[in-house]
């Protein structure tokens with residue numbers, strides 16, 4: 001019998017992930033967190049334009065008086081000594097070692113950023129890391145071989161796909177919806193109404209924890225919790241990490 005999988009995907013390993021995890025646990029939902037092992041504990045502020053984060057400013061240089069025209073929220077990464085406790089029970093995946101733009105790096109840098117991050121995360125968490133997300137969503141074309149050789153099973157871009165199917169190319173995997181989209185609930189309701197007939201169905205919801213702090217119409221904590229409420233507890237929907245969805249789907 002085909003199944004329906006709903007997965008959350010969060011990037012950057014932020015302090016907001018702690019609150020996210022409390023809410024996910026309340027609704028018994030899984031998720032995947034994509035971390036940069038070279039930036040643990042790093043603190044910047046993320047400026048907002050509309051619903052999008054744009055300009056990162058190091059915390060030491062952040063002066064609220066000078067930034068009043070551009071609303072900004074903390075983009076504070078969780079320090080290494082807290083990671084194991086915070087993410088216990090959730091899937092950890094790679095996001096490169098220092099959040100580089102892979103489309104603009106040379107081959108040696110791409111290889112190092114990916115391999116070193118996978119190795120560091122696998123060692124810290126004591127689990128083989130097999131998931132990946134491209135910083136800025138770019139570089140899928142250039143990284144296919146490196147990711148494959150490193151044993152990565154899926155790599156998320158920031159493209160979107162309307163089909164509700166598992167990706168044809170898992171190393172260039174689009175999301176189904178970004179949390180900030182005004183169509184997020186339409187997409188969810190469509191997914192919830194669908195009956196998987198021959199193949200499994202898949203919904204990948206993408207977000208950064210800092211976006212919930214924006215408190216705008218389309219990006220706020222209440223919307224995050226309403227999404228969890230809408231999707232969880234359904235008999236025919238498995239709410240798990242991306243890795244778990246792939247394992248179950250491929251094992252079918």
Ligand SMILES: [Zn+2]
Nearest residue numbers: 011012135136
């Ligand atoms: Zn990122």
